[in-house]
Amino acid sequence: MTAHTTTAPARRRRSPAARREERTGWLFMLPFVLLFLLVFIVPIGYAIYSSFFQQVATGGGAYGGGELVNRFVGLENFRYVVTSGEFWAGMGRVLLYTVIQVPLMIVAALVLAMLIDSFVVKHVSGFRLGYFLPYAIPGVIASIIWVYLYNGQISPIVKGLAALGVNVDFFASNVVLGSMVNITTWTFTGYNMLIFLSALQAIPHELYEAARIDGANGWQVAMKVKLPNVRGAALLAMLLSIVGTIQLFNEPQVMQTADPGISYSYTPMMMAFNTSRGFLTPKGDGPASAIAIVMAVIAGLLAMAYAFVERKVSES
Amino acid sequence: MNWKQRCMATVAMVSAVGMALAGCGSGASSSTGGAASASSGGKVELTYIHRLPDKPGMTSVEDIVQRWNDANPDIQVKAVHFNGNASDLIKKLETDVKAGNAPDLAQVGYAELPEVFTKGILEDVTAEAEQYKGDFAAGPYELMGIGGKTYGLPQDTGPLVYFYNKAEFDKLGIEVPGTQDELVASAKKAAEQGKYIMSFQADEAGNMLSGLAGASGPWYTVEGDAWKVDTETVGSQAVAKVFQDLLDAKAVATDPRWDPSFDAALQQGRLIGTVGAAWEAPLLMDSMADKGGKGDWRVAQIGDWFGNGSKTGPDGGSGVAAIKGCEHKAEAMKFLDWFNTQIEDLTSQGLVVAASTGTPSTPESWSEFYGGQDVMKEFFDANANMGDFSYIPGFSSVGTAMKEQAAKAAAGTATVESVFSTAQTSSIDTLKDYGLAVSE
Structure with missing residues (x-):
């Protein structure tokens, strides 16, 4: 992925062997490059291209002339997205969601990983598998399961709480975002825990021994040795989580069947999807692509900002 | 932060941005696209895509179409079941028409027909459909047309x-309300219980x-x-x-x-x-x-x-429309007229048919559930009363x-x-x- 870092001396002519080697290298790269182009670069390019167009009827009149044409509209689609109250309301929702969900999940994952890695827990593999299991369930299925568990008519949780005198409505407009946070956290905590756990287990045991000899207790080893050594993994997990939550889609899309109060533009991702499907106006691939691009740029900026802050903090 | 970590972060970031972009690029891709109609030596092949339920116990669309194929060796029809809702099907048709591999006939709801027309994925079959007009109720037939032109034949209606x-109504001592005041009063009375x-x-x-x-x-x-x-x-x-x-x-x-x-x-x-x-x-x-x-x-x-x-x-109801690129319009309408008038089979699919060539009988399981009532007759009356x-x-x-x-x-x-x-x-x-x- 990185550029050639070979610092070969400047030679005018390369030997046939080197050229052959290069060719072999490219040959090995070929399957990746082709697929990368096909499923990654081309769709992105097409999305950017179509974001400058809108589909409108030809001929005017009541029904148009029976054909939609792609009309070049310049930056009109982007103007629509940037000035759309719905878009920013959706963005606000996912940001709020990110601010609540990501720290909650990362801290939970870290705590679980530390516990499993500590000497307190025996039979590590059982716990590891148990915490990871929710991740094996596809997000849409997880959402469907939770919709049933949230449903006031049939949920054992709601009924159980009601029996204890606590009446909750998981679909109330000020609770529903929390209900989604719960689904995502339930699904992804185990996954992030695994990332942390592998980072923890990669720490050389000499470090622990040295710390012990210096008189550190278990708590101090955890905080002073283990924690600093999983920073890299934490940064990666945070970045992926931030970008993942910005794209929040499965949970609200599935929960919408149970709660029509979740609008079609509840999150930017849903707004893009439903614009493309024609449930929102202006509709079509043009405005939908513009939404996706603006969203990607914002996600990129946020991830960059986070990485920048992280670096500043770690340097100081 | 060392170089390696920074590199990792950059990779994560770049791929994450890419993911966000790629997630929502071009529209649905078509994988089950029906082949465009091809004629070889007088034999015509048609593709018909539908969203009928096709559940166990119903006469499957495939079986109905098979009967047609057996009797009409010159017009062979391939029925494709589409898994997905109406808007997904429209999206698919849109991309298929662009790609030039759209089916000849597709199920389109009356509420969606104007949109589908505006999107330019319909084929004008006014001349070919005209002769079958008498086989269908007038209202639904009109709904398959726009601005005096016809784009298909109606299949079912949703009055x-x-x-x-009734048992619960009797217990509460109420009847089906006739007026607005009665409705509100009865609803309140029931709500008390x-x-x-x-x-x-x-x-x-x-x-x-x-x-x-x-x-x-x-x-x-x-x-x-x-x-x-x-x-x-x-x-x-x-x-x-x-x-x-x-x-x-x-x-x-x-x-x-x-x-x-x-x-x-x-x-x-x-x-x-x-x-x-x-x-x-x-x-x-x-x-x-x-x-x-x-x-x-x-x-x-x-x-x-x-x-x-x-x-x-x-509320709902659909017809089957000819899709742009359909080459054998006369044959397509001939099949469609036959298919949409298979009243008994379509009724088994849970449809209230738009065909007027016969009166459907209420399926047995329906009349069992609805206390022996001739439910189909009620629906037909409703159909006739549709604004x-x-x-x-x-x-x-x-x-x-x-x-x-x-x-x-x-x-x-x-x-x-x-x-x-x-x-x-x-x-x-x-x-x-x-x-x-x-x-x-």
Whole structure:
């Protein structure tokens, strides 16, 4: 992925062997490059291209002339997205969601990983598998399961709480975002825990021994040795989580069947999807692509900002 | 942070941005695309894509089509079942037409036909369809046309009717209400016993509320080649008033139609009456399955609840349209006329057929559930009472706006009236965004 870092001396002519080697290298790269182009670069390019167009009827009149044409509209689609109250309301929702969900999940994952890695827990593999299991369930299925568990008519949780005198409505407009946070956290905590756990287990045991000899207790080893050594993994997990939550889609899309109060533009991702499907106006691939691009740029900026802050903090 | 970590972060970032972009690029890709019609030596091949239920116990579309293929070696039809909802199918057809591999015939809802026309994926079959006009009810046949041209043949209809549990009604000492006052009074009386005889379905608002309002008069008319939009008709106001009264009195169920809680309400016997489209008859049976209500339910015409007199409105129903690129239009219409008049088979699929070549008999399982009633006859009466209501291109985004507003109305944070004012602004926006003419 990185550029050639070979610092070969400047030679005018390369030997046939080197050229052959290069060719072999490219040959090995070929399957990746082709697929990368096909499923990654081309769709992105097409999305950017179509974001400058809108589909409108030809001929005017009541029904148009029976054909939609792609009309070049310049930056009109982007103007629509940037000035759309719905878009920013959706963005606000996912940001709020990110601010609540990501720290909650990362801290939970870290705590679980530390516990499993500590000497307190025996039979590590059982716990590891148990915490990871929710991740094996596809997000849409997880959402469907939770919709049933949230449903006031049939949920054992709601009924159980009601029996204890606590009446909750998981679909109330000020609770529903929390209900989604719960689904995502339930699904992804185990996954992030695994990332942390592998980072923890990669720490050389000499470090622990040295710390012990210096008189550190278990708590101090955890905080002073283990924690600093999983920073890299934490940064990666945070970045992926931030970008993942910005794209929040499965949970609200599935929960919408149970709660029509979740609008079609509840999150930017849903707004893009439903614009493309024609449930929102202006509709079509043009405005939908513009939404996706603006969203990607914002996600990129946020991830960059986070990485920048992280670096500043770690340097100081 | 060392170089390696920074590099890792950059990789993560770049790929994450890419993911966000790639996630929402081009539209749906078509994998099950039907082959374009090809003729070889006088033999014509057609592809027909549909969304009929095809459940066990029904006469499958494949079997019906097989009969045709056996009898017509020159016109061979391949039926393709599409898994997905109406908007997904439209999206697929749109991309297929662009790619030049669209099916010849496709199921298209009456509410979606104007939109599909505007999108330019229909084939004009006015001349080829004309001779089959007499085989179908006049209203649905008209709905398959736009501006005097025909684009296919109707298949089924979805008049709104009233489903109710007669045994429960008898227990409460109420009858199917005839007037608005009776409806509200009976609903309140039932609510005192924890029962609901009406449901306010936010997720179906776009279809049902427009249909109920449509019983009294149309929303969309074309005048001088421009749309005249009025979604706040007298009928709409009456619908708004009734549901607002019921919501205020907590005398109406607010479970969304496609949420498990709706089925739970039916099974628990809380919901004992609801307005629904004719095609919901087998769905309601499924919902209650063996959990009670069998033999107790009945179907009735909608009363004069919204100033609609004896009229009712449409909710769903579809035809089969010829898709752009269909080369053998005459053969396609010949098959379609035959297929859409296989009344008994289509009835088994839960359809209230649009064909007028015969009277369908009520399937046995239906009459068992509906207490021996000739349900099909009720639906046919409803069909005959259907008011004229046509849709605009892009109505689905109007439906979305209505749904969202109706959800607020159900939660008590907005009025039912505002659902209809939302429809007004959304309709005009939709038409303008398409570049169509609107007279204001």
